[in-house]
Every structure is written in C-alpha cells, then in structure tokens.
Amino acid sequence: MSRHGWTPSVTKASSPTGSGTGTTLAEALKQAAAELAAAGVPSPRVDAELLAAHLLGETPGRVRALAFTDVPAPEGFSTLVSERAARVPLQHLTGKAHFRYLELAVGPGVFVPRPETETVAQLAIDAARRAGPAKVADLGTGSGAIAAAVASEVPDAEVHAVELSPLAFAWAERNLAPLGVHLVLEDLRTALADHNASFDVVVSNPPYIPAEAVPNEPEAAEHDPAMALYGGGADGLELPLAAARTAARLLVAGGYFVMEHAEVQAPAIARLLAADPAWIDVESHRDLNDRPRATSAVRRPAPEASPNERMKT
CATH class of the missing domain: 1.10.8 (Helicase, Ruva Protein; domain 3)
Known part of the structure; x- marks a missing residue:
C-alpha cells in the first residue's frame, strides 16, 4: 500500500470464518x-x-x-x-510492521511504513556511509522507520528524528529509544532550529496526498491518520516543499537531501528543486516497482571568495 492511487475506497465485505472447536x-x-x-x-x-x-x-x-x-x-x-x-490493517492486528531488517511497533495513530519507503531509506543510508561519521535528520519520522533503519545500519551516525503528532511520537519513541536516536516533538517546518547547517544528510517521507484526493486502499483511507497523508494544497506539495526548505537550512554545504513523494509529483518536485539556488545535482529515484518514488539533491556549496575578498576579511 502507498499514499498514491487516489480513488474512492472499495466496498468492504465479510463472511463467516470458522475456527471453532474441532477446526484444524x-x-x-x-x-x-x-x-x-x-x-x-x-x-x-x-x-x-x-x-x-x-x-x-x-x-x-x-x-x-x-x-x-x-x-x-x-x-x-x-x-x-x-x-x-x-x-483493519494487518499491522494493527499484529502490532508490528517489518521494515528492512527491523520489526517496528505500530498501531492506531501512526502511518504504517510501506515497502517502497525502503528505497528512500537505502539512499539515506548510502549517503550517511559516504559522509563518514554522519549527522542525519529524519523529518516527519512517523513510526521512526527511516530513522531506525539509518541508526541500525550506520551505527556511527548521529540520528535525529522529528515528529509533530503526539500519537505517532509515542510509537516512534518506542521504536527509536533502543537505537539511541534523538527524537523531538516538533513541526518539520521549524524543527531543529539549534542545529542549522550541521547535518550531513536529511531524509523525509512527508505527507503528500492532495487535499481532495482519497487513497484507494481502505487500510490507508480509514486507518492511517490524515495528518500523515495529506500534504496540503491542491497538489499536495506544501509539506514536501516545506521539508525541502528545512533541509536546505539544516544541511552543511554539500550535504545530501532525499525525499519520498508520489510518482505523479516527481516532475514538479525535480523542477522546483532545480530552480532553487539552494540545490544542485537534483536526481529522481525509482522504487522497487520501478516508479519515480523519491527525489534527491545536494546542498549547494557557498561560493568561494575571490583573493581580493579574502584579503578584505
């Protein structure tokens, strides 16, 4: 299941299932x-x-x-x-979701992590490994899936995670505390103000469904929190673009940003990031189903001062 495929929910149906006495x-x-x-x-x-x-x-x-x-x-x-x-989502009934090598605690009030997000996590993990002892931020962590994957697979990384929903925060805290991730209850638009220009990697899987769209899977439409689904605006891009602005603020020069989005949003996000002077090397990435699921960019290094400018300072 994913947050795209925005059509009305299907009709629910059920029938008796026997598992009473004598049923094998x-x-x-x-x-x-x-x-x-x-x-x-x-x-x-x-x-x-x-x-x-x-x-x-x-x-x-x-x-x-x-x-x-x-x-x-x-x-x-x-x-x-x-x-x-x-x-009712399978993960709500069992209380757990599998993400990469992890088993995460999930339930009502938190977005259930999807397999396609594993590709986004891999991009963040690869970037953190390239950066050496990296400082990584996960904006809108939800259950903590991406932050947990980075922390567990890049053990020398310093990982920070941001979540605004108190319910999701409680699930993330349960998943991230054993891994030493720094979790904060903040809005991704203003988060980590004391850490500007200090992160090597910023990753985000923000809400991105347009306001008038409805996921076609009942599990998402009826059980995932609306706060984790809808990105704001007719195109759903308000929160994704806010995440990009925050990433630009948090990253060091040459730092790496990667964000999940719906496949139909890939061209617009790539175009907007490429037009923003904060970014270079904008690139689209495909998920396990060969759909454009994420976009990455590199924080533009500050222009080097000329010899005359250096002498003035």
Missing part, C-alpha cells in the same frame, strides 16, 4: 483466505498465515508446515480474520 489449522486457513479474498484483501492467504503465526507465536513458515498436520486453529483466529476482512 488447515481448514481455518482455507476458510480465512476465502473470506479475505471476498473482502478484497490483496494477499488473503499470506495475511491469514500471518495472523495465525501471530496467535501461535510461530513463523509463517512454521504455520505452513503445521497446516499439514491436525493441529487445531488458534483461539481467536476467526475474530482477527473478521477484523482483517473489515480492512
């Missing part, structure tokens, strides 16, 4: 997959196995193996399946 795991998984498929869940069998794995405390692979035995379905399985059929 195999039977329950088959019934659950049928119920989830009827509800329009994109990966019904996988979701059914993940829900069973969550209740059993097993891996999905182990659940698939157990399905060849007469082991009974776990208690409460049908209830979770019904909730998933109502398009």
Whole structure:
C-alpha cells in the first residue's frame, strides 16, 4: 500500500470464518483466505498465515508446515480474520510492521511504513556511509522507520528524528529509544532550529496526498491518520516543499537531501528543486516497482571568495 492511487475506497465485505472447536489449522486457513479474498484483501492467504503465526507465536513458515498436520486453529483466529476482512490493517492486528531488517511497533495513530519507503531509506543510508561519521535528520519520522533503519545500519551516525503528532511520537519513541536516536516533538517546518547547517544528510517521507484526493486502499483511507497523508494544497506539495526548505537550512554545504513523494509529483518536485539556488545535482529515484518514488539533491556549496575578498576579511 502507498499514499498514491487516489480513488474512492472499495466496498468492504465479510463472511463467516470458522475456527471453532474441532477446526484444524488447515481448514481455518482455507476458510480465512476465502473470506479475505471476498473482502478484497490483496494477499488473503499470506495475511491469514500471518495472523495465525501471530496467535501461535510461530513463523509463517512454521504455520505452513503445521497446516499439514491436525493441529487445531488458534483461539481467536476467526475474530482477527473478521477484523482483517473489515480492512483493519494487518499491522494493527499484529502490532508490528517489518521494515528492512527491523520489526517496528505500530498501531492506531501512526502511518504504517510501506515497502517502497525502503528505497528512500537505502539512499539515506548510502549517503550517511559516504559522509563518514554522519549527522542525519529524519523529518516527519512517523513510526521512526527511516530513522531506525539509518541508526541500525550506520551505527556511527548521529540520528535525529522529528515528529509533530503526539500519537505517532509515542510509537516512534518506542521504536527509536533502543537505537539511541534523538527524537523531538516538533513541526518539520521549524524543527531543529539549534542545529542549522550541521547535518550531513536529511531524509523525509512527508505527507503528500492532495487535499481532495482519497487513497484507494481502505487500510490507508480509514486507518492511517490524515495528518500523515495529506500534504496540503491542491497538489499536495506544501509539506514536501516545506521539508525541502528545512533541509536546505539544516544541511552543511554539500550535504545530501532525499525525499519520498508520489510518482505523479516527481516532475514538479525535480523542477522546483532545480530552480532553487539552494540545490544542485537534483536526481529522481525509482522504487522497487520501478516508479519515480523519491527525489534527491545536494546542498549547494557557498561560493568561494575571490583573493581580493579574502584579503578584505
């Protein structure tokens, strides 16, 4: 799921799923997959196995193996399946989301990290590694996914994360505290004012959906917080461009900025950054589905003073 694909939500559907006394795991998984498929869940069998794995405390692979035995379905399985059929996000039901090498705590009130954002995290990680002992900022961290990925994969980096929503901040704090990330409750437009011109890398996955658009996935439209979805303005670019301005303020000369956006916004963002004298080397990047998902730029170095100007100082 992503924040693009802005069409009205699909109709929810559900049907009974049996996992009562005498129902085997195999039977329950088959019934659950049928119920989830009827509800329009994109990966019904996988979701059914993940829900069973969550209740059993097993891996999905182990659940698939157990399905060849007469082991009974776990208690409460049908209830979770019904909730998933109502398009409650899988991650809200299990309380966790996988992002790169991490397992993050998530739930109501925070944007669930998507696989396409892993590409954005990789760009930030690569830049932090190139910078040596890097100072990195994640603007609009949400669950803390990108900041956590950078902190865990670039252990010598000093990572700061910014989040405005108190609910999302609580989830981010849970995910980032063990990794030593500096988390602040601030608006990305004014954040980290005491750290101007000190970061080597700034990364952001800001809200970017246009105000009048509605995500086509019920999981996003009905369960992701609006604060994490809508970027402001008819084109959704108010917050993305604010993130770029903050990045320009925070970065050292030659510092690296990368930001996620919707594929349809890629040309406009590239054009606007290229026209801004703060940036050079503007580049578009594609996600795992080969869609233009992120744009990066380098903070323009200050012009070198001429010999005469240096003598005057």
